[in-house]
Amino acid sequence: MPRERPDGAKGAQERVLKDVLELHVGAQPATETGADQFFQAEAAGDLPKGFAPSVTRALVRGGMDTTMSGMTGALRLLAQHPDQWQVVEDNPARIRFVFDEALRYEAPTHIVYRTTIDDCELSGYALKGDTKIAYLPGAANRDPRKWDDPDRFDVMRDTANVHMSFGADRHNCIGQNVARMEAEVMLRELFKRVKRLEPAGDPHYLIHNQLITIDRLPLRAMPR
Numbered sequence: 001m002p003r004e005r006p007d008g009a010k011g012a013q014e015r016v017l018k019d020v021l022e023l024h025v026g027a028q029p030a031t032e033t034g035a036d037q038f039f040q041a042e043a044a045g046d047l048p049k050g051f052a053p054s055v056t057r058a059l060v061r062g063g064m065d066t067t068m069s070g071m072t073g074a075l076r077l078l079a080q081h082p083d084q085w086q087v088v089e090d091n092p093a094r095i096r097f098v099f100d101e102a103l104r105y106e107a108p109t110h111i112v113y114r115t116t117i118d119d120c121e122l123s124g125y126a127l128k129g130d131t132k133i134a135y136l137p138g139a140a141n142r143d144p145r146k147w148d149d150p151d152r153f154d155v156m157r158d159t160a161n162v163h164m165s166f167g168a169d170r171h172n173c174i175g176q177n178v179a180r181m182e183a184e185v186m187l188r189e190l191f192k193r194v195k196r197l198e199p200a201g202d203p204h205y206l207i208h209n210q211l212i213t214i215d216r217l218p219l220r221a222m223p224r
């Protein structure tokens with residue numbers, strides 16, 4: 001059953017998000033997207049009112065720029081580190097580790113916030129309730145107490161579930177395995193078709209208060 005859409009700007013935004021989600025999910029008919037399932041469940045009373053638009057927004061917003069940023073980061077790093085490209089050539093099983101190591105090396109979301117509920121202590125610091133704190137995943141990912149030679153991009157590391165780029169604890173990234181799958185598909189296809197990737201100019205980073213993200217990455221790809 002088609003769902004009712006709210007009027008006005010919010011409705012328009014939800015239509016755009018739904019279209020994006022359909023493109024993102026692939027060639028499935030509209031009635032079978034994840035978004036439709038949320039809306040149908042909400043209409044049937046299985047989810048609280050207002051849940052469907054908000055979770056759809058969270059998934060699309062949370063999953064777009066972050067994943068693009070992680071993928072462009074991985075491409076940049078492979079192009080700038082031909083020795084690491086060669087490691088993957090020689091050990092194809094390492095393809096699925098490239099993305100996580102790229103996320104460790106350059107965390108797309110470089111700042112994440114929390115707000116304390118009550119007075120508490122964190123790492124020896126007394127915090128009052130309702131205090132906003134930020135943590136910097138990129139700094140944790142290069143912490144020399146945790147990582148051996150942290151400033152080296154090394155696709156032989158097993159960093160998944162250790163680096164902090166998907167956050168931590170109960171609100172850690174719900175879409176991390178979707179992002180890993182998308183990146184792995186892209187990289188597998190790339191290695192199939194391309195024998196060498198080289199920088200063809202400097203990457204251009206967007207100025208953004210929460211994301212480290214490249215909006216222009218000139219690369220030269222040598223076909224096989």
Ligand code: HEM
Binds near residue numbers: 062
């Ligand atoms: C490389 C790709 C991605 C990165 C770097 C990333 C990063 C993050 C980070 C840092 C958080 C906050 C964790 C925290 O507060 O501790 C987060 C949460 C979240 N992410 Fe991702 N994300 C990525 C991909 C995705 C994808 C593909 C989706 C959706 C399909 C997604 C959906 C979400 C949602 C819904 C949350 C909120 C979870 C909650 O509050 O419980 N993310 N992500």
